[in-house]
Each structure stands twice: as C-alpha cells, then as structure tokens.
Amino acid sequence: MRSYSKIIVFFLSLWPIYLITYQIVFNQLGPEPVDRIINHFGEWTLIFILLTLSMTPLKKITKSIEWIKFRRMLGLFTFFYASVHMLSYVGLDYRFDFEPLINDVLKKKFIFIGFSAWLLLIPLAVTSSEKMVRLLKKNWKKIHRLIYIIGIFGVLHYIWLSKTIFFKPLIFLILLIILLLFRIKITKSVSKI
C-alpha cells in the first residue's frame, strides 16, 4: 500500500513532461516555442515548490503522517524541473553562449535571484537521501529550511520577470505566503510545548 501510493505520485509528478511532449509532438507550442518551453518548466517548478511546502500543513490539518513520505519526492521533482527550466534557458535560448549569459545573471536581478534559487536547491537535493538525514541529524532540518528562501526567491523571480504582477505571479505569491504562515504558527505552537 505504501509503495503503491508513492508510485502514483511519481507518475502524476511527470505530468509536465507528458504535457510538453504532447505540445511538441502536435506542434502546439505556439509562435514562440522556446519561450513556451522555458516558461512551462519555470511555472511547474514553482508549483512543485508549493506542493512540497504543502505536505507539512496537510499533515497538521489531516493529522495524518502519510503526507510526509511524498515530500522528498516532490522536492526532488522541484529540483528536476528547476534544472530543466534553467537548461532550456541556457541551451535552447542562449545556445550555451556564456558571455551574454553571465552578463544576464549579473545584471538582471530576476535571473540573478532565479539562478541563486537553483544553486540553493543543490545542497537540498544532495542531502535528500535517508542516509544523509541520519548522517546530518539536527543539521539536516536546518539545511532543509532553505526551501523557504528558495520559495521566496522563486516567486520573486516570477514577479520580477513579469511586466505586471497580475495575475499568475500574484496567485503564486499569495499561496506562498499562506504556506509560509503555516510555519510560523507551527513553530510557535511547538515552542509553547
């Protein structure tokens, strides 16, 4: 039963891949396909950050520990989609032409913050295994609190690259704030105990 639900979540998490494959095969990427691909994976990265951040609140609300076992997988999918997002920008859009890329990272604050978020994801992905949890003990939790900063960076990245905050960037911002507020409540109630 346990592994069964994990398998389902795994295949559901591949949804963005099915979607983009369909659009590529049936030529539905629209007039600016490169942009479409980059945005597709960017948006799904944000969705997966929010999903990852939802597991702990769901555990609290439903009083079921079940949710936590998906957290690692969702987090790793976040890293996966963030990497595809960045690679499609570096490879498809800029053809690995590093001079303008470095220029972009340094000069454009939305790229700087997006790139920083991706860098911060690396230690989380590296330390995601069960072994690492045991090895790092208390520090593991501290390291993995980085996801809050990554979430903020990710949403800022989206707000700054959009010409206006209406409406998608605003929706992501509101959802992120709600999920982060849960943390404040949780830590407070924990500290009271």
Add this chain to the structure above:
Amino acid sequence: MIKFKNSEITPESIYKKRRSFIKSIGLGASSLAMSTMPFVNKSFASERDKLTSYKDITTYNNYYEFGTSKSDPHKNSQIFKTTPWEISIEGEVEKPIKLSMEEISEMFVSEERIYRLRCVEGWSMVIPWMGFSLSELLLKVNPTNKAKFVEFESVYDPEQMKGQRYPVLNWPYKEGLRIDEAMHPLTTVVTGLYGKKLPNQNGAPLRIFIPWKYGFKSAKAIVKIKFVEKMPTSSWMWASPREYGFYSNVNPNVDHPRWSQATERIIGEGVWAPRVKTLMFNGYGDEVASLYSGMDLKKNY
C-alpha cells in the same frame, strides 16, 4: 500604392503567392516592384524580413485591455464592437475635429507598409500593415505653436474589455510622441494588415505604428489624439518609470532592467532558430536617427 476597401480583401494564400511571384522574378525586378512602396526594407533576401504568418500576427499579442496572456487578445476581443467609432483630435490646435472611421477611410488612402515590429520583451515580427502617415491626419488641425507633443489615448470600455476591470495599467492606455516623431512619414495610422481589415486583437479599428520604437509605444484602438505642451506620461511610464522611458527607441545598447535588448527571437522561426542581433532603431536608423542627433539615448531611453 494600393487603394484598400473592405470589399477588396485578399486571401492570405493569394497574397503569399503574389509575394513569392514578386520574389521569383529576381532581385532586380522585385526591388523595382518594392520601390513603388515607400520605406520597404531594401535587403529583401534576408531571413529577418520574411513576413510573419497571419496566424502568428493575430494570435500572439500584447494587448492588456483584453488580458495579460499573449493568447488572450485573440480569445477575448472577437465580440468587441468597433462601429460606430470616432476619433477626436484636440488640444493645442486651431481647429479641433472629430472624425468617424468612415470619414477617415474616405479622406485617406491606406497603402501597404511592411514594417518590423520589435517587442520590448525581445521578440520580433515582420508585418504587412495597411495604413497612411499620421502626418496626413495631423495636418488637418493646424497645431498652435504651443504644441510640442502628441498624446494618444486608447478606448476605455471595461464592459467590453475585461482586462480594464483590473488595475493592471493606468487605464485608459496612453502613449505619446514628440511632435517631430509624430510627423515623421514612418509613423503610421494603421487600418489593416495582410490586405484585410485590422483584426480587433491588433488594435481595430485604428492604431498607431511606430516602427523604430518598441511595440508598446504603438497604441491600439485610438479614440483621442491630443496636442500638448508638456511631455505626456504614458501608461507604462506611469507603471514603472525606471523601466519605460518616453522615447523607448529600439536600442541594442541600452538594456531594459529585465531583458537584454542586444538580441531578439523572430516569431515563427521555430525551436531551433537562434536569436538574431537587434538593430539600432530597429533598422530604421537611416530614416530616423537625425531626430535624435545630440541626444544621450542612454539617458533618454
């Protein structure tokens, strides 16, 4: 010059055939044919001058009055009513006038004008507009000597334009030009594209097009043209003065805070096509650079 009436629309397929025929009779002959149309770019052989498809031009639009996504304008503008339509030309003028669309199409002859469109977001199209020089229209009103700038105002109709129900921009959409920019022959009043009536999502019934400036300078669905003394504040300047200046000339050397302007992606070229270098004044430097001689274009972005 092609006289254009609604009854004379050319289907895109025939239009394209005509075009390939013109191309096929050779560069010499074709440039002769092209030279009958003003301001057509000389190097017709290059990739960057291939006409963007009618479908891409009419389904990939930035027109926030109808929604912020590129596909929204096409989706949300189909029932938009463009008749009756009246344009008021007023402000610092001796004889302000109001003209209906019918009067405008009787008074001015629309000709085909193929211009590149460069969006501030870093993509570009080549569009066969139908239109005439704005100067022809502006000469009707005798501006006073106080008139230094021209302000364009787009329609405000939140009933029909659902994007306007939200404070996305400072509605109605406003744009502006210096008077010499407005009088420049390249500055066009657009009434159609691909030999057809202008589709709603492209700014029907009447829009401005300024080929050497980023696309947002070219206001759509114009209802008012006002001569003013002071530099007008456009909707985008209002939204973010640091990002959008009054001039907004296409300039590969001045980056927008968020997008590099050095290169652009040509719409319709597919996933594997590389970016191309953006040209100063979008390639219209020969015609317009003199308007800005002595000006620091980094400061006046």
